[in-house]
């Protein structure tokens with residue numbers, strides 16, 4: 348957690364605009380005291396604000412970003428701008444009832460418990476508002492499940508280009524409709540092309556030549572003419588009711604905010620579950636909500652060059668990034684976790700092929716060992732065919748990655764593998780990848796798992812593939828890192844922790860192996876057997892077998908991390924069967940085809956939905 352200087356002006360402005368402290372506008376002394384005792388803090392994505400059971404002497408108010416409230420690994424609530432957090436522990440004198448963790452980079456305001464309690468005692472309206480908030484939360488836990496999932500409200504702004512904000516909102520709305528959800532656009536943006544008479548044909552343009560049936564259009568409510576000077580306060584009061592009503596009818600309410608501050612815009616921000624701020628050049632300062640950088644990735648790539656993306660690419664036409672963002676807003680995002688297994692991990696590529704044919708997209712990827720290498724290619728949004736080509740050409744070429752050496756530390760030197768990973772993934776940082784990506788390693792010194800979610804991709808992959816005994820460990824920052832599969836070969840929980848609603852895993856470790864594996868040389872194979880003995884001596888088979896058996900048993904404890912698990916039939920292949928690419932790929936292909944209906948059901952997709960000519964390329 349890093350601190351930055353508090354800014355009195357920002358704090359005062361913020362407090363005046365959140366329901367809990369709004370009434371302090373009429374109590375200047377208490378407001379000053381509150382500002383004096385408050386402190387603003389930044390929390391990095393994934394960092395814990397506090398953990399369940401911790402004692403507390405303070406409360407937190409979310410200033411920007413999103414804090415996830417967790418019971419164990421289950422995400423039970425999201426706290427957004429203006430939400431109070433940690434009050435149960437303070438007021439009841441017990442430990443925190445849940446853990447709180449940053450879903451994105453966040454800023455929170457920390458208020459010492461003593462000051463907060465003093466404030467409640469001296470300003471009754473703050474106490475009343477607190478009771479209302481707590482009652483609403485309590486009510487939320489009592490309501491029928493259907494009522495627990497009302498539509499969500501999302502505000503969008505693009506301070507650098509107001510006109511573009513209208514286009515963003517429109518393409519997001521189209522993506523939401525593609526997901527089969529109901530959406531309405533409210534616009535306060537006078538520059539929005541959606542509300543210009545002269546741009547009547549814009550909608551057809553935006554949708555592209557093939558679509559454009561007017562019945563497919565999202566509902567657009569233009570509130571801009573109501574922003575008459577002097578009547579904004581009245582509008583603010585009415586907007587709250589309007590939004591509550593729309594929430595019940597639509598799955599998503601998208602609000603295009605004008606950039607000029609107005610009470611109406613503020614009312615929208617107060618009610619929004621999520622606020623997106625797009626930018627191209629400068630990350631908005633004192634950001635209200637989640638900043639998303641728009642980049643242009645149309646740049647032609649040279650042959651063999653991997654695309655490097657640095658943010659969302661948003662077009663009026665719905666593309667992959669828009670769909671992913673829409674799924675995040677709808678809380679229906681999907682994560683894919685690819686397990687390790689040496690050559691067996693090729694089966695992942697077969698599954699990816701089927702997913703692509705079926706138009707099934709994932710929004711984030713995690714992986715271990717070779718599963719992470721294939722996952723990285725997917726997270727870079729390479730088409731399945733390209734992934735297969737790269738695997739065939741370099742990544743799974745045993746000569747290229749199995750450089751023998753005197754086996755003191757490990758059987759293979761790992762230099763060729765490191766060079767290869769560097770040449771393929773050079774210059775790519777994990778945080779710049781188009782899909783969020785995670786891969787793990789195990790630190791032999793501390794016995795803890797290390798999860799890479801930022802930094803150089805080739806380095807993270809080099810760590811995650813360093814199977815003990817096969818490749819040397821990587822010494823880094825006082826740690827000794829080996830293949831993450833030693834601790835968790837299918838790291839799906841990290842996807843849930845990062846807010847992905849559905850998690851699908853592909854396990855390529857044999858789940859059952861009735862045949863006992865041979866670990867020595869088969870004399871009947873004669874000369875061929877001797878050749879294999881020299882090339883793949885029993886030590887490798889023993890390591891291979893031990894890892895497979897350990898992974899099989901560890902997986903039994905991990906099943907709850909997944910909504911759906913695919914298990915390609917790869918029991919008859921070993922870690923080094925790189926020469927059997929075709930058969931292994933086929934096993935993945937078969938399994939994905941076999942499980943399609945179940946997978947669709949787990950992801951709550953209509954059966955065969957995207958087969959009807961709506962196959963999507965990666966985007």
Ligand SMILES: Nc1ncnc2c1ncn2[C@@H]1O[C@@H]2COP(=O)(O)O[C@H]2[C@H]1O
Nearest residue numbers: 416424431432433434435436443444445
């Ligand atoms: N269902 C919920 N909805 C919103 N916030 C919650 C919910 N449950 C717990 N919290 C918050 O999570 C915090 C966990 O620590 P506390 O128990 O101190 O206070 C809790 C509340 O601030």
